Amino acid sequence: MNNQKAIDGIIAKYNGKKGALIPLLQEVQEIDRYLSKDAMRYVSEKTDVKLAQIYGVATFYTMFRLKPQGKHIIRICKGTACHVSDANSILKQLRETLQLEGDEDTTKNGIFTLMEVACLGCCSLAPVMMINDDTFGKLVPESISEILKKYK
Ligand code: FES
Incomplete structure (x- = not known):
């Protein structure tokens, strides 16, 4: 080691x-x-x-991670407000764009880790995700790949 x-x-x-x-x-x-x-x-x-x-x-304790994490952490909100604003389609788009298969949550190149979380505290922006400390709201599936490009 x-x-x-x-x-x-x-x-x-x-x-x-x-x-x-x-x-x-x-x-x-x-x-x-x-x-x-x-x-x-x-x-x-x-x-x-x-x-x-x-x-x-x-x-x-949830703050500990036992699996390798990507350089950028994406938190997609699955709280109630985001759920009813179709967070599932955002999640689906994220998984597709990141080419995550099965229960994988980290991309093969180690750049991104995707986590599903409860309310991020900005429900009026639903559906919401955070990448590191940046918040992205009112998401639509079509916006995902453009947002991710900024982090490569
Ligand atoms: S439910 Fe998603 S930010 Fe509150």
């Missing part, structure tokens, strides 16, 4: 601090944008925390 140095630095920063497991894992996650099994195993080896406990925390 080639992130050992970075992880060592994070472990040193939290060394001995109570309740540090969650922020420690969050920082480790930032290195690769997800928590790999190797990273969790390494943290366990270097701390007194059992791997089962680390894995338990990583699977319990």
Whole structure:
């Protein structure tokens, strides 16, 4: 694993601090944008925390990602207002444009990860999606490929 140095630095920063497991894992996650099994195993080896406990925390909290993530995160809203504004057709268009098959959520080139989320807090713009911190509202399927081009 080639992130050992970075992880060592994070472990040193939290060394001995109570309740540090969650922020420690969050920082480790930032290195690769997800928590790999190797990273969790390494943290366990270097701390007194059992791997089962680390894995338990990583699977319990939604902010932890256990699969590789794309460079850009797309959040498509499936909340009620967006749902009734046909968010499904936006989702379908996104999956087609990104060429995601089956239950894949990250493109093969590692550029995009697509996530379905509940209300993004801007229902008047339904249907809505966010790419990283940018919000796109009043979406129609035809607008998707043009929006995605900006992020390649
Ligand atoms: S339901 Fe989609 S933003 Fe609120």
